[in-house]
Amino acid sequence: MQYSIGVEYAFHSLFYMVDLPEHKTIGIKDMSKLHGISETYLSKIFSKLRKAGIVSSIPGVNGGYQLAKGAENISFWDIIEAIEGTSPLFSCIEIRKKNIFVNDPSIFTDKCPCLIKTVIQEAEELMRNKLKTKSLRWLREQVYRDFSLEKRNAIADWLRKV
Amino acid sequence: MQYSIGVEYAFHSLFYMVDLPEHKTIGIKDMSKLHGISETYLSKIFSKLRKAGIVSSIPGVNGGYQLAKGAENISFWDIIEAIEGTSPLFSCIEIRKKNIFVNDPSIFTDKCPCLIKTVIQEAEELMRNKLKTKSLRWLREQVYRDFSLEKRNAIADWLRKV
DNA sequence: ATAACATGGATAGGCGATGTCCACAAATTA
DNA sequence: TAATTTGTGGACATCGCCTATCCATGTTAT
Numbered sequence: 001m002q003y004s005i006g007v008e009y010a011f012h013s014l015f016y017m018v019d020l021p022e023h024k025t026i027g028i029k030d031m032s033k034l035h036g037i038s039e040t041y042l043s044k045i046f047s048k049l050r051k052a053g054i055v056s057s058i059p060g061v062n063g064g065y066q067l068a069k070g071a072e073n074i075s076f077w078d079i080i081e082a083i084e085g086t087s088p089l090f091s092c093i094e095i096r097k098k099n100i101f102v103n104d105p106s107i108f109t110d111k112c113p114c115l116i117k118t119v120i121q122e123a124e125e126l127m128r129n130k131l132k133t134k135s136l137r138w139l140r141e142q143v144y145r146d147f148s149l150e151k152r153n154a155i156a157d158w159l160r161k162v
Numbered sequence: 163m164q165y166s167i168g169v170e171y172a173f174h175s176l177f178y179m180v181d182l183p184e185h186k187t188i189g190i191k192d193m194s195k196l197h198g199i200s201e202t203y204l205s206k207i208f209s210k211l212r213k214a215g216i217v218s219s220i221p222g223v224n225g226g227y228q229l230a231k232g233a234e235n236i237s238f239w240d241i242i243e244a245i246e247g248t249s250p251l252f253s254c255i256e257i258r259k260k261n262i263f264v265n266d267p268s269i270f271t272d273k274c275p276c277l278i279k280t281v282i283q284e285a286e287e288l289m290r291n292k293l294k295t296k297s298l299r300w301l302r303e304q305v306y307r308d309f310s311l312e313k314r315n316a317i318a319d320w321l322r323k324v
Numbered sequence: 325a326t327a328a329c330a331t332g333g334a335t336a337g338g339c340g341a342t343g344t345c346c347a348c349a350a351a352t353t354a
Numbered sequence: 355t356a357a358t359t360t361g362t363g364g365a366c367a368t369c370g371c372c373t374a375t376c377c378a379t380g381t382t383a384t
Binding site: 001002003004005007008009011012033034035036037076080084085087088089090091092093095096098099100101115116119120122123124126127128130131134139142143151154155158 | 163164165166167169170171173174195196197198199238242246247249250251252253254255257258260261262263277278281282284285286288289290292293296301304305313316317320
């Protein structure tokens with residue numbers, strides 16, 4: 001049970017879009033070449049990011065994608081939720097409602113909702129809240145500290161050309 | 163991306179084993195009948211619980227399963243990990259190591275391990291730690307508060323008969 | 325010996341993740 | 355206007371995992 005590879009595609013693609021010059025876009029073709037990954041599949045990922053309001057698109061020649069809002073307003077959780085969806089990690093199908101003790105409705109007095117589900121979802125909320133505190137901007141700043149000048153320049157050059 | 167139905171099977175099965183009299187076991191057949199679920203599939207779930215040290219088994223006539231340790235020493239996370247495995251929610255395949263900026267090894271100075279992975283796994287640890295604080299014993303006590311006397315007796319009767 | 329139980333392997337259907345292909349719409353450029 | 359480039363959405367294929375079943379085997383009580 002793991003997050004899909006699409007989450008990794010999304011994070012690494014969005015990372016390079018933080019420093020995209022104003023009014024400029026980047027196309028799926030260039031982004032997929034950058035990472036050496038499938039072009040058509042990456043387009044599906046960006047379709048999800050667009051529907052989630054994380055990026056915006058411009059069709060036509062010289063079109064492409066750009067961040068739909070400031071990188072400081074895009075959290076880790078926003079990105080994960082855009083790709084993985086909003087459903088919680090655990091939501092039971094309520095097998096307890098079918099067990100032999102509930103044949104008599106007068107006996108069925110289980111807490112509603114199921115306490116197991118409640119506890120797991122509360123724990124999951126701790127994770128979500130933590131991921132909401134880290135932004136794409138923060139990631140960019142942290143990672144750039146370790147980038148050599150050569151690498152920063154290489155990225156800047158690449159962004160100018162696409 | 164959700165926890166499998168096996169997690170729900172495990173929780174609801176283990177719940178009824180907390181009050182199992184000493185030196186007594188419960189078989190897969192009875193447990194599957196209790197919940198109205200697949201007998202053969204539930205046996206696979208219990209196989210995982212046994213390998214995780216949560217239950218122990220006794221083969222042969224009148225054999226079956228019992229808790230391998232006190233319910234206060236079985237945490238929510240123990241149960242989930244037994245069924246879902248130990249791999250973290252997010253572990254990237256390191257696509258960054260294939261991008262066009264790392265053709266020159268002198269430029270590749272990314273933090274290792276990947277900061278994205280680190281942040282997500284730290285957030286996941288918050289969830290794990292929360293789930294480790296809740297035990298099967300705690301669940302039993304909380305749920306029993308809402309059980310009517312009739313239901314408690316019905317469960318006790320059932321446990322005596324199996 | 326026989327029946328009741330757990331154990332493990334083989335197998336199958338369903339479903340989502342990954343990935344490809346194609347038709348279409350929109351925008352630029354010639 | 356025509357051609358090209360780009361995103362959009364649907365259909366499709368493949369693969370692996372989840373769910374589930376079946377069977378062979380080992381173990382124990384009666």
